[in-house]
Amino acid sequence: MQHEKLQLIAEGKTKLVWETQNPKHIIVEFKDDAMAFHGKRKIFFENKGKLSNQINAILMRLLEENGVQTHFVCVFSDKESVVKRAEMIPVEVVVRNYAAGSICARLGLESHKKLKAPVLEFCYKNDELGDPVINEYHAYAMELCTQEEMANMVYIVSRINKVLCDAMKKIGIVVADFKVEFGRINGRLVVADEITPTTARLWDAKTLDKLGDGVNVSTEYEQIYQKLSKAFK
Ligand code: 5GP
Numbered sequence: 001m002q003h004e005k006l007q008l009i010a011e012g013k014t015k016l017v018w019e020t021q022n023p024k025h026i027i028v029e030f031k032d033d034a035m036a037f038h039g040k041r042k043i044f045f046e047n048k049g050k051l052s053n054q055i056n057a058i059l060m061r062l063l064e065e066n067g068v069q070t071h072f073v074c075v076f077s078d079k080e081s082v083v084k085r086a087e088m089i090p091v092e093v094v095v096r097n098y099a100a101g102s103i104c105a106r107l108g109l110e111s112h113k114k115l116k117a118p119v120l121e122f123c124y125k126n127d128e129l130g131d132p133v134i135n136e137y138h139a140y141a142m143e144l145c146t147q148e149e150m151a152n153m154v155y156i157v158s159r160i161n162k163v164l165c166d167a168m169k170k171i172g173i174v175v176a177d178f179k180v181e182f183g184r185i186n187g188r189l190v191v192a193d194e195i196t197p198t199t200a201r202l203w204d205a206k207t208l209d210k211l212g213d214g215v216n217v218s219t220e221y222e223q224i225y226q227k228l229s230k231a232f233k
């Protein structure tokens with residue numbers, strides 16, 4: 001189906017959202033700048049929107065092919081994709097295979113250490129509070145999601161972790177950690193938002209370091225895109 005881009009309906013930290021002629025579909029435009037790490041770090045480079053859109057499309061399709069339902073419909077332009085309109089759940093689900101980032105400071109763990117088992121964490125999506133870590137009891141008590149939805153999210157992120165780790169292994173990348181968000185469509189959960197190097201730590205499997213030249217963040221996105229597009233497009 002042809003999509004027609006209508007007016008801007010929202011602007012977030014990493015994306016612009018546009019209405020389409022289909023009330024069930026919206027267009028998301030990946031911006032060249034993004035706030036990551038709970039709004040503490042700003043990432044900007046010229047091709048960020050385009051690379052994020054293309055990487056996200058490959059990964060969302062990969063999830064769909066492996067039975068994980070997402071909001072993704074199709075790529076619309078270099079920087080834009082059509083996605084299904086969903087009611088977002090204000091919980092970020094983080095999956096960690098290696099210790100990195102905030103868990104190291106919080107629990108005194110050595111960075112880059114492989115964890116004995118994947119760790120799941122939940123954060124309450126709230127900019128003013130800095131997306132604090134919560135547990136499932138907070139989520140029910142605050143009516144962010146139901147117990148059934150929480151059980152479903154836990155099941156789905158475990159599946160996503162397996163699909164992503166297996167796919168990335170083939171191209172010499174380890175998935176140190178990633179964050180996903182969910183939306184509801186007619187009461188059904190779908191993976192929404194994005195899966196890109198902005199929302200995941202994807203490391204070189206040999207060095208356990210970031211890909212790219214280590215200086216320009218653009219080379220990291222570029223290399224991940226090149227590897228993924230060769231293997232999965
Ligand atoms: P950490 O809690 O260590 O900063 O992040 C853990 C993982 O979740 C990382 O892959 C990070 O990219 C992702 N993540 C967590 N919160 C956010 C967020 O607010 N924005 C983005 N873009 N990624 C996040």
